[in-house]
Amino acid sequence: MTQAPVQQLDQIFVMLKHWLVGYVPAAAQPVVSSLLSVVAILALFPALFAFTTVLERKGLGRMQNRYGPNRVGPFGLLQPLADGIKSLTKEDVVPRTADKAVHFMAPLLLVAASFLAYAVLPVGRNMAAVNLDAGVLYFFAVGAVAELAVFMAGWSSHNKYSLLGAMRAIAQMISYEVPLILSSLAVIMAAGSLSTVEIAGRQAGYSGIWPHWYVLTPWGLAGFLLFMIAATAETNRSPFDLPEGESEIIAGYYTEYSGFKFALFFLGEYLGMFAISGLGITLFLGGWSAPFSFLTWIPSWIWFFAKLLALIAVFIWMRGTLPRLRMDQLMNFAWKFMLPMALLVMVSAGVWRFLPHGVLRWIVCFVMIAVPYVLLGRGLLQGKKIGKRTYRFAE
């Protein structure tokens, strides 16, 4: 081997796969090759899910002045194991009036759709399961299936809380899909490709020590923030967790699910969160590329998962700090603020592309986004008094 050890470490999983595929006859090689990628995805991301549940409960516990899980294993690290056994041994209750077939299929469809999204995510250099020409389109198409699964769950339970939760979830997902797709459109325009592998590859260069990430441009930063807000809403995470707001509608569309089916909904939700964070990383945060040119010796897959964990930490942080929105606030925010801003980001990305390099395009693009942001915020606040909150009874 003439390759440097650093490069070998970077490509270790790719080499491992080639080595394993080499043992099967040539006719079966394509099938085995994709099977290996699928197995890796199926093993890795549920493990990350298990790890994240502990992390989230610990993090929330810290923010709420309590310990969080600390009984099972060292520091409570084996808690997901206990949770898994518990959900497997619980009785699977199906309401008598429920639509049995649809009730059964909904969690399966949700988890399957969430897993499918990972096929196009490049988790490292040469490490995407498939390099689709229309990768981003594929990602959003698969994400659309999850909406249908949520509806199936809510409707088949034959419970008004479930149905209310499903209606809220669908209204929210459709509203926030628009800014989500529009803000990624800016990146697609800049990269000139819909392929996730290509988009990540475009951001892998460096000027000095700084990377060519799209988030390091005025439109990219605004686009990234819009994308992550929309992603939070799309995955029904707090502060956009109205579809499952426990103080209002019990657990929303999965009220009538128990045992392992409930766990599947949980899994699907977290897988969706990881997938959409992964897409955000690919589109804006340079995918698997290192943040500084002198850090490129660390393998690309470590960078991807480091960024993913950082985004998950932000999600947990937001859940611990922000209160839930009201339905009208949610809709107003999506259509009156997010949508115009996403359109502006797109125009700004076009201007950035055609202006010459230099300070001028920084100023122009920054003004293009910052001035409407301030004006829009002022306009939406008109007629509303914002001050210190006064409590009528709880003083």
Place this chain on the structure above:
Amino acid sequence: MSLSFLILALLTLGGAVAAMTLHRLVHCVLALTVALAGLAGLYLNLGAQFVGLAQILVYVGAVAILIVFAVLLTRGAEIASQMDSSRQGRFSALAGGVATAAAVFAVLAWVVLHSPTLSAPAATMTQVAPQAAMQQIGDALMRRYVLPLEVMGLMLTAALIGAVILALEEKPEAQ
């Protein structure tokens, strides 16, 4: 005829038949969604990535949800679909359906039989691989067909504004 084509064709046809025969309206919508997804699979099977994925995005993601909302908001979900129970009504419905299907099939068959690719030798047909198809579609939409695209966009915007105006409650002082 490959195995993947057979599976997808069965899925599409099965979904379509189920959509016509199931009794609860929401089940029909879900079966229709299966048929539409099968159709998307057929497009993908033919190598038309963009059309297949757009089919899923638009039909499974948007149209199915729209139908579901319409069904739920009109309170039709709880009632078994009320078919015209009289024999004559059923017969006329069947005849109308068959006539429409035959007409659509005839038009499609005519187009396929007269298409230039069919008369071309088989070797060139396999040459039309969908490599860089996304780029080609983008080029075509932004250069050659940019006017139709803009007109469609204008029409959809007009429809959107029209829907908003219809749904808007008129304020008493506005009159």
